[in-house]
Amino acid sequence: MNHPQPPAPGPSNDLLTIALLSIDSPFFYRAGELTCEDVPLAIIAAAVDTPVYVYSRADLLRRARAFLETAGAATGPGRALVCYAVKANGNPAILRLLGEVGLGADVTSGGELFLARHAGIEPGRIIFSGVGKRAEEIAEALTVGIRALHVESEMELAAVAAVAERLGRVAPVGVRVNPNISATTHPYISTGLHGHKFGVPRERAIAILRAAAAHPWLRPVGLAAHIGSQITDLDPFVQAVRFLVELAGEMGREGIPLAYIDAGGGLGIDYQGAAPGAADWVRAVGALVGAAGYELIIEPGRSIVGRAGALLTRVVYTKEQGQKRFVIADAGMTDLIRPTLYQAYHPILPVVEPPKAAGDDELVDIVGPICETSDFLARDRALPSIAPGELLAVLHAGAYGYAMSSNYNGHLRPAEVLVEGDTFRVIRRRQTYDALLWGTE
Structure with a gap:
């Protein structure tokens, strides 16, 4: 690499x-x-x-609005959710500013969920990602009623189901799929290959979705992929989204309809060279998702706050x-x-x-x-x-x-x-x- x-x-x-x-x-x-x-x-x-x-402040708002406007145009009104990746910069004032302009939040811990809620971001606009969610964090997410928990293993799905049953709340779950797509970036921030800890391969994702659909306290709602960070080539993003759209279509034909495709984040910025613009990235992935009839979720972080x-x-x-x-x-x-x-x-x-x-x-x-x-x-x-x-x-x-x-x-x-x-x-x-x-x- x-x-x-x-x-x-x-x-x-x-x-x-x-x-x-x-x-x-x-x-x-x-x-x-x-x-x-x-x-x-x-x-x-x-x-x-x-x-x-x-x-x-002006630059943060300008970049956030660019994502919102382009995502809406690519998929149609009300068909896109831009979830700011809180891990990039979790300052409460910045989170509140981005929430007020219309962004949701992608969180990876109970702490980030707390920060997003503290900033006033509505639970229905929050996605919880990450490979190691503790039972307490799952309970916090279900209690406030977030949009979805993205599970990354069979054991995690079982943990979500157990917490959901204990709370008496049906848990909306998405599955993070590892598409085995290489993206040119530093190896420490590459996440889309089978050798990485993130997500599950295609066949295991299908099994997890089937298990969720059959469980009384689980409701499968979407598919997600995040292939890395600081990526400056659009092609790996397009490959990953095509992979998700095809898999979602297969699940729909099997009687497990899904609401959204989460294209993840990871768009790079030009620290020292050219990088694609936010609009180019959103149009590239949004067009595929919108044409297939799914809602689009994206998780930009660095591309909003970096510069x-x-x-x-x-x-x-x-x-x-x-x-x-x-x-x-x-x-x-x-x-x-x-x-x-x-x-x-x-x-x-x-x-x-x-x-x-x-x-x-x-x-x-x-x-x-x-x-x-x-x-x-x-x-x-x-x-x-x-x-x-x-x-x-x-x-x-x-x-x-x-x-x-x-x-x-x-x-x-x-x-x-x-x-x-x-x-x-x-x-x-x-x-x-x-x-x-x-x-x-």
Whole structure:
């Protein structure tokens, strides 16, 4: 499988991004300062300190509405449900914003179900996915009356049936099918092959649907597939949906009619290269589902929040070590683990716009304060000369940034800020040291 690699080092790696920032991004230079919407990032850093995640309200709403409008057009009014993947970014303010504009939620735990409900998202617009649902979580989902539980094994179906019978509630279930379709992405976020833990093969999916249809406390309602994350080729999505549509048709002819096809999520964004737009993806899968007469469910996450957010960090020191030059920032793998975990590439820009022809670009490793060699935000990155005290913005960091942050090495999780026009507000305060004592005696 091809692993995504950062571009070859060169003086224009991230500076080229400057020219592209005004395209499809809320972050851009104005009067020499990097801004989010109409707020200079330096003002946010002065008010809130660093590290801090910064999100654009307008960008979040624009992307969410694009999914809603395209999905409705592809399938017809009332025939599509866009369930935001809460795992991408579960900040309650962001969830409430997306829920108010019309998105449902795709959750993978009782905690995410709690967050979705706390944000006001209606239970009938919530799908519960994931391979390891505990009985308590299943009970919580059935009690509030969510749209469906997506089961991923025969044992899980039995657990859902037992909880449903105990509660006296018929459980709506979908089956996540593993279509054995390869999608080019990092192996840690590829989920659609038989060697992965997710879903079940076709014949087992049929057996599960038959068992659900025969059970008095179960009601089969749909089929789902999710083949991976950060996928930038539409063909694997189309293959997976065709597979589901054909299987749903076969079940219908057998007397087990299904209401919807869940095409999953996983649409990539252009961290460093071209990626299909949301409209292209929705039209490609929606047309197939709509033509077959099923409702469409999709689960976008990264493609809504990814480019809407940036991690703002301050340079603490610089350091020469042999042939290496290190820029040591106050944000590291505890704030943004994607570069460490997936070798992911994020554009990084100075908050103060560099001179157009300074001629002092240098290759640097941008690293954090964590006691691990793998603690880096970028390696061999070409940037203008950076001095201690300067601010850097790690772009396209709205998805799987704060959501995967930690307190490793005793570091505090960062603040989060939402920008609206020329104002901003803190939507999650920075942790204090007391947070490190939570739950202890």
